[in-house]
Amino acid sequence: MLNRTQQDKVLLGAIWASASITILFLLWVMWHILSNGLSHVSWEFITGAYTRIGEASGIWAMIVSTVYMVGLSLSIAAPIGIMTAIYLTEYAKPGSKIVKVIRFCTESLAGIPSIVYGLFGMTFFVTTLGLGFSILAGSLTLSMLILPVIIRTTEEALMAVPISYREGGYALGATKIYTIWRLILPSAMPGIITSIILSIGRVIGESAPVFLTAGMVTQIPESVLESGRTLTVHLYKLTQELFTQSEWDQAYATATILIVLVLALNLATKIITNRYNKVSH
Amino acid sequence: MDSAMTTNTLKLPEKATKKRDWIETVFHLLFLGCAMVGVLSVATIAWFVFHEGLPAFQQAGISEIIFGREWLPPALFGIAPMIVASLISTLGAVIIGVPIAILTAVFLAELAPKWLANLVRPAVELLAGIPSVVYGFFGLVIIVPMIEVLFHIPAGNTILAGIIVLAIMILPTVITISETSLRALPSTYKEAALALGASHIYSIFRVLIPAARSGIYTGISLGVARAIGETMAIIMVMGNAPAMPGSLLEPARTLTANIAMEMSYATGIHASALYSTGIVLLVFIVLLNASLLYLNHKRSH
Numbered sequence: 001m002l003n004r005t006q007q008d009k010v011l012l013g014a015i016w017a018s019a020s021i022t023i024l025f026l027l028w029v030m031w032h033i034l035s036n037g038l039s040h041v042s043w044e045f046i047t048g049a050y051t052r053i054g055e056a057s058g059i060w061a062m063i064v065s066t067v068y069m070v071g072l073s074l075s076i077a078a079p080i081g082i083m084t085a086i087y088l089t090e091y092a093k094p095g096s097k098i099v100k101v102i103r104f105c106t107e108s109l110a111g112i113p114s115i116v117y118g119l120f121g122m123t124f125f126v127t128t129l130g131l132g133f134s135i136l137a138g139s140l141t142l143s144m145l146i147l148p149v150i151i152r153t154t155e156e157a158l159m160a161v162p163i164s165y166r167e168g169g170y171a172l173g174a175t176k177i178y179t180i181w182r183l184i185l186p187s188a189m190p191g192i193i194t195s196i197i198l199s200i201g202r203v204i205g206e207s208a209p210v211f212l213t214a215g216m217v218t219q220i221p222e223s224v225l226e227s228g229r230t231l232t233v234h235l236y237k238l239t240q241e242l243f244t245q246s247e248w249d250q251a252y253a254t255a256t257i258l259i260v261l262v263l264a265l266n267l268a269t270k271i272i273t274n275r276y277n278k279v280s281h
Numbered sequence: 282m283d284s285a286m287t288t289n290t291l292k293l294p295e296k297a298t299k300k301r302d303w304i305e306t307v308f309h310l311l312f313l314g315c316a317m318v319g320v321l322s323v324a325t326i327a328w329f330v331f332h333e334g335l336p337a338f339q340q341a342g343i344s345e346i347i348f349g350r351e352w353l354p355p356a357l358f359g360i361a362p363m364i365v366a367s368l369i370s371t372l373g374a375v376i377i378g379v380p381i382a383i384l385t386a387v388f389l390a391e392l393a394p395k396w397l398a399n400l401v402r403p404a405v406e407l408l409a410g411i412p413s414v415v416y417g418f419f420g421l422v423i424i425v426p427m428i429e430v431l432f433h434i435p436a437g438n439t440i441l442a443g444i445i446v447l448a449i450m451i452l453p454t455v456i457t458i459s460e461t462s463l464r465a466l467p468s469t470y471k472e473a474a475l476a477l478g479a480s481h482i483y484s485i486f487r488v489l490i491p492a493a494r495s496g497i498y499t500g501i502s503l504g505v506a507r508a509i510g511e512t513m514a515i516i517m518v519m520g521n522a523p524a525m526p527g528s529l530l531e532p533a534r535t536l537t538a539n540i541a542m543e544m545s546y547a548t549g550i551h552a553s554a555l556y557s558t559g560i561v562l563l564v565f566i567v568l569l570n571a572s573l574l575y576l577n578h579k580r581s582h
Contacts, residue, residue, distance in 0.1 A: 004480065004483070005480075007482075007483075008480050008481075008482040008483065011482050011485075011486060012392075012482055014384055015384045015385075015387055015388050015392060016388070016392075017384075018380065018381040018382075018383075018384035018385050018388065019384065019385045019388035019389070019392075019393070019401075021381055021385075022381060022382070022385040022401075022405070022452055022456065023401060023404075025449055025452070026404055026405065026408050026452075028423075029408070029411075029415075029416070029419050029449070032419060032422075032423060033415065033418070033419065079315070080315045080318050080319075081315075083311065083312045083315035083316070084312070084315045084316040084318070084319060086312050087312035087313055087315065087316040088316065090312075091309055091312055091313070092316075098316075101320060102316050102317075102319060102320060105319045105320040105322075105323040105324075106319050108323050109319060109322060109323055111506065111566050111570060112326065112563070112566070113506070113509070113510030113512075113537060113562055113563075113566065114510060114512065115510065115512045115537045115540050115541055115559070115562075116326070116330065116540075116559045116562065116563065117326075118540070118541065118544070119330070119540055119544060119555065119556060119559050120325075120326045120329050120330060122544060122545075123329060123333060123552075124325065124329055144322045144326075147318070147319055147322065148319070151319065175301055175304075175305060176305055176308075177304065177305055177308045201410045204412065205410065205411070205412035205413065206412075207412065207413065207414050207512075207513045208512035208513050208537070208541045211545075212541070212544055212545065232412045232414045232513075233414075235412075235414045235415070235418060236414050236417070236513055236516075236517070239414075239417070239418055239421055239517055251418065255414075255415050255418050258411070258412050258414075258415055259411060259415065262407065262410045262411055262412070263407060265410065266403070266406065266407050266410060270403070
């Protein structure tokens with residue numbers, strides 16, 4: 001049998017080995033994609049139209065579709081999510097039945113696998129409501145998916161606002177809604193913006209519920225009622241037919257752009273949290 | 282005159298108060314209405330999924346669907362192979378990923394020099410945000426060919442490839458949450474263990490990890506949820522054959538892949554069978570959350 005010191009050494013070794021494996025894999029994924037993709041990301045690639053087999057094929061249509069999808073999903077989910085959080089923190093009695101019901105439902109929404117959203121969105125928004133495969137149907141589906149993220153993060157931000165702000169507002173004779181609008185929301189703003197950035201990441205990253213509701217047409221959608229292909233769906237479609245070198249290059253370049261986008265969103269969150277922490281101390 | 286003026290001046294603020302109250306009520310109702318959207322969404326999704334999935338259960342029978350081994354729509358709707366594929370790939374990912382993730386969390390919280398932890402932590406957070414298709418792509422171009430070479434098989438699109446990709450994907454989730462719960466422990470726990478003569482490592486494994494258990498369980502359950510709900514990465518690396526897999530080196534189709542691959546052209550009873558696939562998936566998620574509740578509940582007693 002091993003004695004204590006030997007046991008410790010084995011366990012210490014396991015910890016270092018695990019950490020190395022994690023770091024190694026993370027670096028490998030990033031390095032493999034970026035080293036193969038960065039050289040193919042060019043201005044022509046970003047702003048070019050998609051031609052299935054040309055050297056000059058680009059992804060402008062997918063970028064536009066992704067931007068539409070992000071904008072529309074957020075303009076549906078952000079107001080609803082933020083107002084839900086305001087209701088939960090400022091209006092509802094803590095622990096009351098209605099709060100429990102709302103909490104349970106938000107948690108359930110967060111637990112539903114995204115493919116089930118796709119299933120539901122395709123039947124409900126695409127077929128039953130007759131929206132067809134469209135940016136609108138996709139955005140409605142995704143806005144349900146990001147709603148719990150926005151509610152939870154905004155709630156945390158609102159709860160972190162000191163109670164004295166509210167008391168101060170009321171003591172000065174301000175109404176509840178005025179206090180919320182002028183005192184509580186501004187001081188919770190960094191948290192709310194973080195929640196929005198998190199959901200942008202979620203919308204950009206989703207793929208299964210997107211192609212089931214927004215379709216995968218490679219044209220620039222002229223209205224929200226037209227189908228569009230987002231960047232993630234595009235990467236998926238590209239990987240299904242990797243034959244020529246140009247198709248490989250396009251796949252790597254698209255993956256690179258996705259990673260760069262996620263990196264930019266992460267940096268934005270970091271900057272906001274840092275600035276906020278500085279102000280509050 | 283005098284009395285009329287006083288009533289006037291008294292009336293004005295009253296009117297203003299009424300208007301103010303009215304605005305307050307409108308906003309209160311608006312916020313409540315928004316809070317109801319989430320409730321309504323869950324209700325609609327649940328109703329739709331069950332309403333659409335029931336015909337398949339009624340026509341084919343619950344046991345035919347859950348235990349049936351043949352998936353030949355619109356005649357046979359056995360999803361036992363998909364259930365097995367989902368469970369095996371998730372279990373495999375957990376067996377490989379969770380120990381590595383927990384030990385990495387220990388490393389970040391307890392052992393790593395500050396500069397290294399400050400480098401690795403943001404990198405791990407970044408990886409949590411990377412879209413699953415990117416992981417799928419990585420799996421397709423690196424893991425799949427590697428399996429072909431290592432095991433001398435013609436097609437590397439296997440359950441094993443799925444397991445490895447899922448294991449990588451759940452790392453960030455489990456690491457981040459486990460590390461947070463390890464860091465949230467009061468420093469007195471460690472100090473007391475060290476004061477009693479326990480070594481650092483011994484106190485980590487006998488005191489800190491058990492104390493942070495509920496957070497670690499939460500991290501694991503989120504990781505499991507991510508693995509069992511993952512769709513695109515799995516489609517890209519697992520081959521998607523709807524037959525019962527005989528070994529880890531055979532292709533298989535998970536519940537999620539079954540829905541994603543056939544939903545776009547399915548109609549009638551076939552679509553309903555895909556909904557019942559979704560119901561089975563939801564049942565797994567509910568069971569997962571129930572066991573998490575049970576574990577954390579048991580601990581608090």
